[in-house]
Amino acid sequence: MERSLVLIKPDAIQRGLAGEIISWLENKGLKIVAVKMLCMDKALAQRHYAVHKDKPFFNELVDFITSGPVIAMVLQDDDAVKVIRQTMGETDPAKAMPGTIRGDFGGDISHNLIHGSDSVENAGSEIALFFSAEEIVDPSIEF
Numbered sequence: 001m002e003r004s005l006v007l008i009k010p011d012a013i014q015r016g017l018a019g020e021i022i023s024w025l026e027n028k029g030l031k032i033v034a035v036k037m038l039c040m041d042k043a044l045a046q047r048h049y050a051v052h053k054d055k056p057f058f059n060e061l062v063d064f065i066t067s068g069p070v071i072a073m074v075l076q077d078d079d080a081v082k083v084i085r086q087t088m089g090e091t092d093p094a095k096a097m098p099g100t101i102r103g104d105f106g107g108d109i110s111h112n113l114i115h116g117s118d119s120v121e122n123a124g125s126e127i128a129l130f131f132s133a134e135e136i137v138d139p140s141i142e143f
Contacts, residue, residue, distance in 0.1 A: 001076050001077070001078060001080075002076065002077060002078065002079060002080040002081055002120055002123070003033065003074050003075065003076045003080060003123055003124075003127060003136075004074070004075055004076075004080040004081045004084050004116055004117040004120075004123040004127075005072065005073070005074060005115070005116070005117045005123055005126040005127045005129075005130060006025065006072075006073045006074075006075055006084060006114065006115065006116050006117075007065075007070050007071070007072055007073075007114065007115040007116075008021055008022070008070060008071040008073070008113070008114055009064070009065060009070055009111075009112070009113055009114060009115065010064065010065065010067050010068030010069065010070060011064075011107060011111040011112075011113055012105075012113040012114060013068060013069050013070070013071065014068060015105075017105055017113065018071055020105075021101055021105075021113065021114060022071075022073075024087060024101055025075060025084065025087060028077075028083050028084075028087050029077055029083070030075040030076065030077045030080060030083060030084065031075065031076045031077065032073055032074070032075060033074045033075070033076045033136050033137050033138075034072075034073060034074035034127075034131045034135050034136045034137065035071065035072070035073045035074075036071070036072055036130070036131075036135070037069050037070070037071050037072075038069065038070060038072060038130075039066070039068070039069050039070075040065055040066050040070060041066065042062060042066055044129065045061070045062040045065045045066050046062055047129055048065070048126065048129055049061045049062060049065070051122075057110075060110060064110060064111070072130040072131070074127050074130075074131055074136055080123075081116070081117055081118070081119060081120055081123060084116040084117075085116055085118070086100070087100060087101060088100060088101050088102055088114050088116050089101055089102035089103045089106070090102060090103075091109060091112060092108075092109040092112070093105075093106020093107060093108065093109070093112055093113075094106075094108070094109075101113060101114055102114070
């Protein structure tokens with residue numbers, strides 16, 4: 001089983017799209033094993049986007065993700081990273097296919113609604129930024 005971090009970004013929260021985005025992901029068979037709403041501080045945002053620290057858009061990323069609340073989730077499935085990335089669509093909503101979250105709802109490349117880990121390796125480190133092991137539920141537990 002793979003796990004991936006998903007962040008529903010401030011623009012999606014502001015536009016009232018969080019529930020719809022979560023539904024899209026669940027309808028793809030992904031299981032939510034952790035979820036929380038938070039306001040990221042600059043330090044967490046800088047750690048999350050550290051891979052982009054030398055790029056000219058780094059400060060814009062940090063400013064945007066800290067501009068309002070986000071919903072952080074850990075999703076699990078056999079091929080979670082691939083399924084999430086396909087469901088999100090291209091980073092630039094103008095290039096995203098219709099029928100993807102960004103293709104149907106995205107604004108522009110800076111306001112693209114959602115983040116998903118780009119690899120299984122990065123998912124592990126990203127999940128650890130937002131969740132402790134105790135906060136992640138075993139999806140096999142019957143409720």
